[in-house]
Amino acid sequence: MINLKKVIIKLPPYEVPQEALIKLNQNESPYDIPEECKKEILEQMERVSWNRYPPEDPTDLIKALADYTQHPPEGIVIGNGSNELILASMLATCNKGDSVTVVRPGFALYPYLAKILQLKLREVRLRKDFSFNIGRLLRNAHQSKVLYLATPNNPTGTTLELEQIANLASVRQCMIVVDEAYYEFHGQTAQRLTLKYPNLLILRTFSKAFGLAGIRLGYLLAHPDVAKQIVKAKLPFSVGTFPILVASCLLHRKNLIDETVRMIISERTFLFEGLKNIPGIKPIPSRANFILFVLQGLSADMVFRRLYEKGILVRKFSHPELKNMLRVTVGRHDENSTFLAELGKIIGGLNA
Numbered sequence: 001m002i003n004l005k006k007v008i009i010k011l012p013p014y015e016v017p018q019e020a021l022i023k024l025n026q027n028e029s030p031y032d033i034p035e036e037c038k039k040e041i042l043e044q045m046e047r048v049s050w051n052r053y054p055p056e057d058p059t060d061l062i063k064a065l066a067d068y069t070q071h072p073p074e075g076i077v078i079g080n081g082s083n084e085l086i087l088a089s090m091l092a093t094c095n096k097g098d099s100v101t102v103v104r105p106g107f108a109l110y111p112y113l114a115k116i117l118q119l120k121l122r123e124v125r126l127r128k129d130f131s132f133n134i135g136r137l138l139r140n141a142h143q144s145k146v147l148y149l150a151t152p153n154n155p156t157g158t159t160l161e162l163e164q165i166a167n168l169a170s171v172r173q174c175m176i177v178v179d180e181a182y183y184e185f186h187g188q189t190a191q192r193l194t195l196k197y198p199n200l201l202i203l204r205t206f207s208k209a210f211g212l213a214g215i216r217l218g219y220l221l222a223h224p225d226v227a228k229q230i231v232k233a234k235l236p237f238s239v240g241t242f243p244i245l246v247a248s249c250l251l252h253r254k255n256l257i258d259e260t261v262r263m264i265i266s267e268r269t270f271l272f273e274g275l276k277n278i279p280g281i282k283p284i285p286s287r288a289n290f291i292l293f294v295l296q297g298l299s300a301d302m303v304f305r306r307l308y309e310k311g312i313l314v315r316k317f318s319h320p321e322l323k324n325m326l327r328v329t330v331g332r333h334d335e336n337s338t339f340l341a342e343l344g345k346i347i348g349g350l351n352a
């Protein structure tokens, strides 16, 4: 008999459909980086030695990140996507059987990893309007080793106030991980609080606003004393030479990112207004690059399938509390317009 943990055998694979003409299901950026940027990076890549391991602390990238975030360089840790840093934060804080608190509905990877590590999962439901229940989170934080909060939250797009984060971080024995994957679309960060609350970790990614989901790079902002501990729970050399070069290049072109973010925010408004105008659809106001919407009296499964038949892929959920909802990523203007037009036709047909 092959030795595999029962928890692994029972766990459904972490799978997301990848193919569609109009792909609005993974909160990626609809804009690839410009050709001249790619050329410049590939030329640099030709000049470096591929036979050597990458630097553990790439000075140029850390300096560029310190400039971008205004965070002390000693408090920055890079990872192979922020996913790796989510795992590192769990490995660094929890022993088997310890409690982890997450928000429900929230990002599926936190409970997924907690299950593999055989941790006790505490799920705190968002309120009916999808705001965070701080009282319940506080009570659970007191019983947990680590608490994961995404702001803006995936899949709802709702956010936490800085005072609420400070309030939660006052539970000193619990590590509070604030996942700011969608920070650029929201514009607010709790990063400064890390110096006052060393039990607070901030996670960021290059997969969303920077349009680098395929390159795999994330980073963590923490108190320098804590950063140097978390780094020990990461795989050595997990960030290759290529993502280091790509990220450094883009950080030196901040106006490109600002322009992309501006376009996505403006398209978010277009998409929100368009959804609001379709009878039977209620979009939830979002500060991220996606919008969750409620299908009043309609089956989300059916709408998902009809959209897919038209080549449009959005995200559906298995959580029972999200069963009449879908999430759509903000795409390019033409993609958003096609999505709205097709959705309008589908809903019109179903209501006829």
Ligand code: PMP
Pocket (backbone or CB within 6 Å): 026, 027, 080, 081, 082, 083, 084, 107, 150, 154, 179, 181, 204, 205, 206, 207, 213, 217, 218
């Ligand atoms: N955190 C949240 C809240 C996310 O929604 C995602 C991506 N869906 C990630 C982290 C993963 O980011 P990365 O690509 O950097 O691993």
